[in-house]
Amino acid sequence: MEHYSMNLNLKVWRQQNAAAKGGFKLYRVENISSEMSFLEMFDVLNEQLVHAGEDPITFDHDCREGICGACSMHINGKPHGPWYANTTCQLHMRAFKDGDTIVVEPWRANAFPVIKDLMVDRSAFDRIIQAGGYVSVNTGNAVDGNAIPIPKNNADEAFAAAMCIGCGACVAACKNSSAMLFVGAKVSHLALLPQGDPERGSRVVNMLAQMDKEGFGACTNTGACEAACPKEISLSNIARLNKEYLAASFVDNK
Amino acid sequence: MTWKQVFTSSVGKKLVMGFTGIFLILFLIIHVGLNACIWAGDNGVMFTQAAHFMGGNWVPRVLEIGLFAGLLLHIIQGYMLSFSNQSKRSQGYAVDFGNRGSKWYSRSMGLLGTIILLFLVVHISDFWLPNRVSQGFLLGPEINLFDKMRVEFSELWVVILYVLGCLSLGYHLAHGFQSAFRTIGVHNKKYNTLLSTIGYAFAIIVPLAFAMMPVSFYLGWV
Numbered sequence: 001m002e003h004y005s006m007n008l009n010l011k012v013w014r015q016q017n018a019a020a021k022g023g024f025k026l027y028r029v030e031n032i033s034s035e036m037s038f039l040e041m042f043d044v045l046n047e048q049l050v051h052a053g054e055d056p057i058t059f060d061h062d063c064r065e066g067i068c069g070a071c072s073m074h075i076n077g078k079p080h081g082p083w084y085a086n087t088t089c090q091l092h093m094r095a096f097k098d099g100d101t102i103v104v105e106p107w108r109a110n111a112f113p114v115i116k117d118l119m120v121d122r123s124a125f126d127r128i129i130q131a132g133g134y135v136s137v138n139t140g141n142a143v144d145g146n147a148i149p150i151p152k153n154n155a156d157e158a159f160a161a162a163m164c165i166g167c168g169a170c171v172a173a174c175k176n177s178s179a180m181l182f183v184g185a186k187v188s189h190l191a192l193l194p195q196g197d198p199e200r201g202s203r204v205v206n207m208l209a210q211m212d213k214e215g216f217g218a219c220t221n222t223g224a225c226e227a228a229c230p231k232e233i234s235l236s237n238i239a240r241l242n243k244e245y246l247a248a249s250f251v252d253n254k
Numbered sequence: 255m256t257w258k259q260v261f262t263s264s265v266g267k268k269l270v271m272g273f274t275g276i277f278l279i280l281f282l283i284i285h286v287g288l289n290a291c292i293w294a295g296d297n298g299v300m301f302t303q304a305a306h307f308m309g310g311n312w313v314p315r316v317l318e319i320g321l322f323a324g325l326l327l328h329i330i331q332g333y334m335l336s337f338s339n340q341s342k343r344s345q346g347y348a349v350d351f352g353n354r355g356s357k358w359y360s361r362s363m364g365l366l367g368t369i370i371l372l373f374l375v376v377h378i379s380d381f382w383l384p385n386r387v388s389q390g391f392l393l394g395p396e397i398n399l400f401d402k403m404r405v406e407f408s409e410l411w412v413v414i415l416y417v418l419g420c421l422s423l424g425y426h427l428a429h430g431f432q433s434a435f436r437t438i439g440v441h442n443k444k445y446n447t448l449l450s451t452i453g454y455a456f457a458i459i460v461p462l463a464f465a466m467m468p469v470s471f472y473l474g475w476v
Binding site: 024108215217242243245 | 255259260263264265266267268269335338339340341342343344345346347348349350351352354355356357360361363429432433436437438439440441442443446
């Protein structure tokens with residue numbers, strides 16, 4: 001596609017801090033290149049704001065190559081913007097036309113409180129991982145990779161689940177603010193592998209208990225999370241979590 | 255983990271919804287099957303025998319208690335989950351993801367369920383309640399339900415109400431059928447495709463058959 005420049009109207013959520021009442025503010029950016037990423041367009045806007053002596057817009061970003069899960073904008077009603085299986089940093093301005101008005105909001109969920117502007121606190125995800133999203137091992141000598149046979153299909157499915165970057169788009173997209181796609185992916189990728197097998201029961205129980213404690217909702221299988229996920233995590237991972245939970249709760253002898 | 259912990263967790267609550275949902279789906283098969291006897295062309299003889307088997311026999315009558323228990327559990331848990339889920343996002347979006355991410359009826363299970371509940375109140379007071387009152391809630395003489403249907407469904411507004419109730423049931427099942435199986439842990443992609451196909455077929459065929467019953471009486475087909 002040929003390069004073009006555009007002028008845009010931005011309607012951006014501004015909120016001084018978690019306790020403050022936020023609101024939308026209108027901005028205009030001009031001469032934006034279609035080859036810029038969405039975050040670069042925000043960099044341009046922030047430079048404008050700094051030059052004008054205003055407070056720049058706070059937003060999360062890190063790797064800017066779609067693998068860290070830091071960026072988190074809700075753009076025109078969809079987490080990470082209009083493109084499919086895409087992060088905000090990989091969203092390019094060619095997705096928009098000259099004169100467009102773009103509405104940018106933070107992730108909305110009580111479990112993800114706004115820190116400032118478009119930045120939300122996603123440490124709830126860290127605490128869910130701490131509750132069981134790992135394999136306990138006594139590190140001895142490195143074992144030969146081929147010593148533990150793993151069926152190819154399991155390895156592929158485990159890898160597909162492990163693609164989750166923990167960005168929180170699933171929570172942002174879900175009408176219930178449920179974190180089940182995230183937890184489902186983390187439970188699945190370990191449950192599918194022999195290394196994760198010994199702790200599979202306690203893992204799913206503890207991670208789910210933490211998810212509930214953090215204030216995320218329950219899953220109603222609408223599929224909005226899957227549609228918004230930048231890493232195409234399958235909804236089947238949630239069903240696998242349910243199966244793991246059912247098995248753990250019936251087998252557990254406490 | 256105690257049973258209390260299991261059934262108060264978000265997945266445990268959903269398991270209750272899934273299992274009771276599948277139980278109610280099974281009941282619908284029996285209900286639609288027995289009611290289809292109205293089309294036997296014998297002026298309600300076969301239907302009356304089927305109705306007598308369900309109402310004048312202790313076994314189905316005891317199972318009926320289980321049906322109401324399952325129904326109540328599904329309704330109460332459904333409302334509690336809906337309200338709890340709604341409370342997880344105090345500040346909504348200015349622009350919503352809406353139909354781009356999910357089907358409207360999958361997001362409206364609470365609303366569809368409420369319409370079905372209101373329909374059920376009317377439906378139960380039309381048929382089940384007068385029959386049980388006549389029986390003294392034991393095994394007393396039953397009323398003729400075929401004649402009762404003919405009287406009830408001679409009113410156009412009643413027919414429209416029943417068709418709307420069946421339409422809500424159809425959309426509720428279109429999501430509920432496959433969602434119930436996902437909730438109880440069916441994750442195999444092969445079965446998911448199968449279940450969604452059966453789910454859509456069930457959601458069309460069963461409510462359509464139910465809706466055709468008042469329509470058939472109104473149009474004089476039976």
